[in-house]
Amino acid sequence: MSLDIHAGELLALVGENGAGKSSLMNVLYGLYHPDEGEIALDGQPVSFKSPRDAIARGIGMVHQHFMLVPTLTVAENVVLGREPTRWGRLDLDRACAQVADTCKRFGFTLDPRAPVDSLTVGSQQKVEIVKALHRGAKVLILDEPTAVLTPQEAEDLFRVARGLKEQGHTVVFISHKLREVLSIAERIAVMRRGKLVAEVKAAETTVDVLANLMVGESRPSSAVVAPYQPPSGAVVLEAQGLKARGEDGRSALNGVTLSVHAGEIVGIAGVDGNGQRELAEVITGLRPLEEGHGTLLGKPLKGLSAYEARRRGVGHVPEDRLRRAVVKGMSVEENVALGRQGEPPFARGPWLDFKGRRERTQKLMGAYDVRPPDPLLPIQALSGGNQQKVVVAREMDPRPKLLVVVQPTRGLDISAVAQVHSRLRQERDNGGGVLLISLDLEEVLTLSDRVYVLFEGRVTGTFTRQQYDEREIGRCMLGAESGHG
Structure with missing residues (x-):
């Protein structure tokens, strides 16, 4: 070089x-x-x-x-x-x-x-x-x-x-x-x-x-965005009036109401720090819900733990991969097994299945083009973008019923972004529900069937794909209430 x-x-x-x-x-x-x-x-x-x-x-x-x-x-x-x-x-x-x-x-x-x-x-x-x-x-x-x-x-x-x-x-x-x-x-x-x-x-x-x-080849083509169709699948997430506090003890969610159906991608738009992280953590059992109610895959949202959320079939790609998604001292294959280390193909009965873990990790690294493709490398030896690919691959591998993704393409190159977008659409088309939280408004509007806008922990606008108006959504991101939804 x-x-x-x-x-x-x-x-x-x-x-x-x-x-x-x-x-x-x-x-x-x-x-x-x-x-x-x-x-x-x-x-x-x-x-x-x-x-x-x-x-x-x-x-x-x-x-x-x-x-x-x-x-x-x-x-x-x-x-x-x-x-x-x-x-x-x-x-x-x-x-x-x-x-x-x-x-x-x-x-x-x-x-x-x-x-x-x-x-x-x-x-x-x-x-x-x-x-x-x-x-x-x-x-x-x-x-x-x-x-x-x-x-x-x-x-x-x-x-x-x-x-x-x-x-x-x-x-x-x-x-x-x-x-x-x-x-x-x-x-x-x-x-x-x-x-x-x-x-x-x-x-x-x-x-x-x-x-x-x-x-070194033609740029990945963008998928054609299909016209909006009202969701017909079962409700996988329904929340009414969610309230929760942030790390600083102050109110972060102030009565959020939303829903996600099977077979749709629901986007959350907003300027950073308006309750997006707290919303994802409440839904995935990482943060206690103070007020409000709802159901996650047919069971109450109140009292949910992260372990129970995974058992119900929730996948979660957090925004901070280094502190919340990977263990830096572990290898790539050990990180791939996190949360499922007691299940096949990572285990056989009460024993860890090292061969099964290696084979599954190699398969995922190949499918997501993780470089270098060595399952034994420490996860921190990979670039930030390749660490993100590992996390996305792990969370999407078991085909979750609800996938909560926060900033899924942060730090990824143009090919990897296209690949992740394709995977999210596949998840939707296969009948899964996807909650997409991203600071990239273009990404939210490109992928989502419906969009909720958050400002100071409350929903200021709801839009379907046929109603998308970037200026109006931008106003909602700054606190203006929309007539939509």
Whole structure:
């Protein structure tokens, strides 16, 4: 793999999951060490033993999964490892003043004394960027920076990136969202299976050309969206007036009423943090229901546990795969067996069936194109997109009666997105019910037969496919009540 990065440019790096984008950037940041080859910075060969070396030479990286200490303040996170001291102790006032100065210099609006866990995801990402700039970064690597952002936050990030470029910084932008790449980058480098296959100017290419370069073949075609048909299958989920609290103890669901039938995909649209996670967790038994009632596959929703939800036939793809869907210390095949380790083909009677587990994992890895296709690899050795494929494969493998998916294609490349979308449609066509929760409004509208819009934990609009109006749905996402539904 060879790549030139020019001073003062905004370069995008694209490729399929497992193409090597993050691995390459981790080499440049000193997290990984190359077996061969060399890195030259300003024309001089360099060798980074750790990120500390890379930071000292002006290279900063904002990872896809933020590396912040949530219980510390913004200032404490930014100066961590470089704390100003007084009498041998942290000088918090000086730290806050330094961080405020960095924010002012680069146009950020952050409260240095605010606890990080009180910030929105978009603001936490700004803290990561400020941390890199505070340490003198002239080259800033952004790994999937919009994967967890709302459209509004993504636009804010683009303004920040363009502003840094205007101040002479170099920005490397890793993304699977090709339309975003075309809107922000000057030059685009395309990787495939660990190699550079093309370099193009953003102004001279298209989404289709980039997609074909990434996969080495024609872009996966989008399925034809069928006209809306009122649901005729049995009700698999019916909820009336659901109320529940969030992690902070405050009300997160404020009387949500919805239903999902067998043979339909129901989408939940909304800006992040409006009760989507709590709704998914109530339905899958991970969060207690405080008020309201309903039925899940014919039995009461009240008092549901995660174990009972799985026994009833509920599959769940959570939004945070690293903390809520996989066990990092386990292998891929052990993660595939999670929740079903006592059932065939993962067990025979009271004994684990290692051969059956291996064969099922290999089959799923092949079906979902998980790379590298080694069931014995630790799950954390896979790229984020390939970890997501493993989770989706595991939850869809037993053909659940109700599949609750939250951000199912976050971090996936264009081929994998098409594959997951196809699988969700197959699940619906086979008679399963699907509850799709996504911050990508285009994804929700493309897949869903019906859509509920959440704002501050309440439903502000209900739409069938024939009623879709992005402007009206956008108004509901901001709190306006719709006349639909």
